[in-house]
Amino acid sequence: MELATLARPYAIAAFKAAKEADKLASWSKMLSVLSAASGHERVSLLLESPEFPADVKAHRLAEVCGDELDAPGKLFLQALAEHNRLPLLPEVLLQFELLKAKEEESLDVEMVSAFELTQEQSEEIKTVLKARFNKKISVEAKVDKGLIGGAIIRAGDLVIDGSARGKLTKLAETLTRN
Amino acid sequence: MQQLNPAEISDIIKSRIEGLDVKSEAQNEGTIVGVSDGIVRVHGLAEAQYGEMIEFDGSLYGMALNLERDSVGVVVLGDYEGLSEGMTARCTGRILEVPTGPELLGRVVDSLGNPVDGKGPLNASASSPIEKVAPGVIARQSVDQPVQIGLKCIDALVPIGRGQRELIIGDRQIGKTAVAIDAIINQKNSGIKCIYVAIGQKMSTIATIVRTLEENGALEYTTVVAASASDPAPLQFISPYSGCAMGEYFRDHGEDALVIYDDLTKQAWAYRQISLLLKRPPGREAYPGDVFYLHSRLLERAARVNAKYVEEYTNGEVKGKTGSLTALPIIETQGGDVSAFVPTNVISITDGQIFLETDNFNSGLRPAMSPGISVSRVGGSAQVPYMKKLSGGVKQALAAYRELAAFSQFASDLDDATRRQLDRGARVTELMKQKQFSPMTVSEMGAVLFAANEGYLEDVPVDKILDFEQAFLSYMRAEHGDFMSGVDESGDYNDEIVETLNQAITKFKETQTY
Numbered sequence: 291m292e293l294a295t296l297a298r299p300y301a302i303a304a305f306k307a308a309k310e311a312d313k314l315a316s317w318s319k320m321l322s323v324l325s326a327a328s329g330h331e332r333v334s335l336l337l338e339s340p341e342f343p344a345d346v347k348a349h350r351l352a353e354v355c356g357d358e359l360d361a362p363g364k365l366f367l368q369a370l371a372e373h374n375r376l377p378l379l380p381e382v383l384l385q386f387e388l389l390k391a392k393e394e395e396s397l398d399v400e401m402v403s404a405f406e407l408t409q410e411q412s413e414e415i416k417t418v419l420k421a422r423f424n425k426k427i428s429v430e431a432k433v434d435k436g437l438i439g440g441a442i443i444r445a446g447d448l449v450i451d452g453s454a455r456g457k458l459t460k461l462a463e464t465l466t467r468n
Numbered sequence: 469m470q471q472l473n474p475a476e477i478s479d480i481i482k483s484r485i486e487g488l489d490v491k492s493e494a495q496n497e498g499t500i501v502g503v504s505d506g507i508v509r510v511h512g513l514a515e516a517q518y519g520e521m522i523e524f525d526g527s528l529y530g531m532a533l534n535l536e537r538d539s540v541g542v543v544v545l546g547d548y549e550g551l552s553e554g555m556t557a558r559c560t561g562r563i564l565e566v567p568t569g570p571e572l573l574g575r576v577v578d579s580l581g582n583p584v585d586g587k588g589p590l591n592a593s594a595s596s597p598i599e600k601v602a603p604g605v606i607a608r609q610s611v612d613q614p615v616q617i618g619l620k621c622i623d624a625l626v627p628i629g630r631g632q633r634e635l636i637i638g639d640r641q642i643g644k645t646a647v648a649i650d651a652i653i654n655q656k657n658s659g660i661k662c663i664y665v666a667i668g669q670k671m672s673t674i675a676t677i678v679r680t681l682e683e684n685g686a687l688e689y690t691t692v693v694a695a696s697a698s699d700p701a702p703l704q705f706i707s708p709y710s711g712c713a714m715g716e717y718f719r720d721h722g723e724d725a726l727v728i729y730d731d732l733t734k735q736a737w738a739y740r741q742i743s744l745l746l747k748r749p750p751g752r753e754a755y756p757g758d759v760f761y762l763h764s765r766l767l768e769r770a771a772r773v774n775a776k777y778v779e780e781y782t783n784g785e786v787k788g789k790t791g792s793l794t795a796l797p798i799i800e801t802q803g804g805d806v807s808a809f810v811p812t813n814v815i816s817i818t819d820g821q822i823f824l825e826t827d828n829f830n831s832g833l834r835p836a837m838s839p840g841i842s843v844s845r846v847g848g849s850a851q852v853p854y855m856k857k858l859s860g861g862v863k864q865a866l867a868a869y870r871e872l873a874a875f876s877q878f879a880s881d882l883d884d885a886t887r888r889q890l891d892r893g894a895r896v897t898e899l900m901k902q903k904q905f906s907p908m909t910v911s912e913m914g915a916v917l918f919a920a921n922e923g924y925l926e927d928v929p930v931d932k933i934l935d936f937e938q939a940f941l942s943y944m945r946a947e948h949g950d951f952m953s954g955v956d957e958s959g960d961y962n963d964e965i966v967e968t969l970n971q972a973i974t975k976f977k978e979t980q981t982y
Contacts, residue, residue, distance in 0.1 A: 465485075
């Protein structure tokens, strides 16, 4: 089954709790720390081991995170442990961020361009994207020479391929198609 | 091979480039998370529609059939060996389409409309989605024009009309495809365009059929849609819908078309395979729950539409003409079991069936049609008056013969009336035999049936009936050629015609040349 489907109920629960306490940002930080911690080699060995009972795992993980975890966070961790879903933490973070982005009407956009963009170009693109999606845009810019020219913009599932490489591939497919 | 000159080549490429729309559109992309047995699971693709074409790298397409919360199940329309986890899949926003139009006549194409006969690109004028809603009640008109199959047993006993669905059902190797091919060959001068959809057949069989059609001059008004046994199941599953879409082009433009699905049993198997791999719950005989809908939505599209519908569809270009699409689906039964799941489904959908029985076939009655249980629910309304008048007598003779069949073993102990009925029935049954690829015209069939009805065959021995028929028809063609073509054109039945026939037969019998 899809991890997203399994993680979603937990993410929704965490989001609701965060929203009620008006602590979206701190919950977001907490989940990032938990996700990073659970990804560490030794920690993940512990989490996946059947030797230890659920509350021990939750306790250990909480110790690792230390002050970053508050009381509700610890309870959340216990709930996850009881259902054996600790390895899902990275996916829970992902779903939580999606819900948070929807709530705050912000959108994470990844832009890969062939050449470094000037400040002016970046601002222009941000404005156009904001008008298109009607949300706060945060752009993560990367450079990939392999695109030859132009750029590819990714926002969630949506992909706008304006790269020269993409156009050439399309051209090749049209010419070689029967 | 086509011969191109160098200037043409650069022109072709130039037109292709100009035709290319290089505008970058926003597309929905997802990632492949699993590939197995022709089914690809794609993570993402939140905007995918049901039945949408999904594009993979390398011009490979798939159809989105399972829309789940966080993933989409896509059946690949082609070879899936090159796909692997992590590759991207894109939504195209288009529901699966195939090329349609008169350019498809004379061609052999695959389920997606790509030509496979090596005769160059199609350059089709139009394209159409393969799944369409059938015309509604108001758009239809009752079926009253005949489709002449050219086989006596069918045109006399179970006549088929333009816009009807008539099922051809029987065991393997019993002549189902032969009936279908004879039907196509007989449409040479009728103006009906034919589409033959070969589902799950051997490629050698399909090649033989194409050659047969070509040899009989039938290929020029026929399109063959080939989804052979080695094609992946999704292509076999969609091929009847593609063929139907191609036939609908003619229907919607005020013309008549005939589509033959050979056979729907294999399409049901392909659909069962896909559904089980998509983890849909299996029902009776492991078929998915919607196997009835699979066939009903296909066959409902075969219809006769009225002139108003055609006018609206063509934006006023074609006025005053009705269009029709006749369907001849073929179902293969196992051991003559017509009460199995898929056969009963399709029997309940179609407007009649032609049962071909093994016993008949083995005892030499070919076409092996069983007149007792074959039926056409359109019947006489789709016959020209000439045939309608003459087929009544044949039906009665055969029905009486069946009733008395058990007594035929005591032939010597029976009274005269019964013996006459048995004799008559035996002769009519013998008359229903017909060679493959020898379709008969309306006038020829009528003349022979007239002879049977009026008792002219009583003194002809049963094993000489077919020789009599052959000789009689050559006589009619030679001596009464104009009369025969006149009847073919008008289809009338009147006293004058009866008189001409009576005289002709009497004279022919005097010559004793059979």
